[in-house]
């Protein structure tokens with residue numbers, strides 16, 4: 001399946017940098033990864049070069065199951081920024097991954113009013129450019 | 141060496157404008173500086189410490205030129221709307237430490253006449269954490285709404301309890317001739333207003349206005365010879381909350397750290413306080429701030445804010461000018477918290493004067509509550 005070229009995509013595109021490249025490359029393969037410190041074992045999100053717990057640079061990627069629960073959410077009815085204003089209403093959420101870290105995302109594939117805190121969700125990957133796929137979640 | 145009780149707010153001025161398409165932001169800064177210096181009985185030539193924010197990355201230099209200042213101490217704190225509360229804390233340290241003698245804090249903005257959509261204009265994507273958030277469309281309102289939704293889930297807080305905060309602010313604004321919105325509202329009005337980002341309705345959100353203000357601070361010793369009764373800085377502290385390593389408890393707001401530290405430094409407790417000025421960007425901001433400052437236990441902010449307790453005549457009057465929800469909000473409201481506390485502690489608050497006002501708690505919140513935000517607490521005392 002070919003990916004969209006992204007020319008018509010108006011929402012924010014993440015900047016892929018040296019600290020985050022592995023994360024975005026995994027997402028482009030439709031895999032969600034979090035980092036784990038090889039010295040102290042702490043998992044972390046978002047990705048960064050040094051573990052903030054012990055400042056070690058020894059890092060490994062752990063593939064996440066993609067399962068989680070909704071920690072909190074809001075149904076957004078107003079956002080004047082290009083791309084987003086055409087997508088209203090949409091669900092902005094914070095999801096607790098089974099691996100123990102919390103990330104911001106959108107809950108999709110369900111009525112916005114049906115989203116609840118504690119709801120089980122699973123990851124899906126939205127291809128927006130050849131380089132960028134975003135991890136979003138739907139009811140599991 | 142303690143810095144507390146050695147510095148005082150000696151000049152305060154709130155620019156009366158709420159809509160100024162005929163003015164520039166720098167002009168509002170300058171008019172506010174003039175007002176605060178006149179209030180203090182000092183001149184601009186007395187100023188040797190300059191504090192501002194919201195003027196761009198190196199804009200403090202341009203503003204210094206606009207005012208032809210040659211300060212020996214500069215502070216362009218940039219932690220959102222709480223920056224001006226932080227300025228007062230930093231000025232206290234600088235003055236007590238001998239780094240400057242007279243500190244001028246200025247603010248000016250024409251956010252409303254420029255039609256700047258602060259809360260719902262999308263988000264920034266500049267620093268590393270932004271790239272894991274901005275793609276999903278958090279607005280500023282949305283960031284606060286994430287906290288409100290979680291608070292409702294954990295503690296059963298209701299939309300009616302949040303609404304009561306907005307109703308109280310409007311009641312205060314109805315007594316303030318400069319307030320932008322003065323017509324009383326009811327809990328039902330708030331709930332019936334348009335949903336912006338659930339569970340926050342339009343009337344749970346601060347307005348966007350133009351405006352500005354200024355403060356002058358100097359040593360307590362020098363303050364004795366000036367025009368107005370000094371308002372002493374008794375204690376203060378700062379804090380920041382962020383996403384940590386993907387583990388943050390969203391209800392643990394910055395006030396839980398800065399509040400207790402500020403009270404300990406001042407040697408007083410929340411029970412001693414006569415009034416509180418808190419950044420009311422949204423109703424949920426007030427509720428979580430009052431919990432963090434220790435006026436009620438975590439989770440009980442909804443019940444605490446209800447029943448008139450935070451209104452004039454209640455046990456803890458909050459934002460007696462009407463706050464950002466009803467008086468003014470040019471984007472970074474922190475300075476008005478200190479200005480209103482100063483008016484109260486001097487006994488200059490007119491129809492909203494709290495009786496026997498001796499001790500005030502001020503808390504500014506800056507940034508996005510559910511992502512990264514700052515908190516600055518000040519304890520101020522009158523004489």
Ligand SMILES: [Zn+2]
Pocket residue numbers: 037038039040041042051052053054055056
């Ligand atoms: Zn580590």
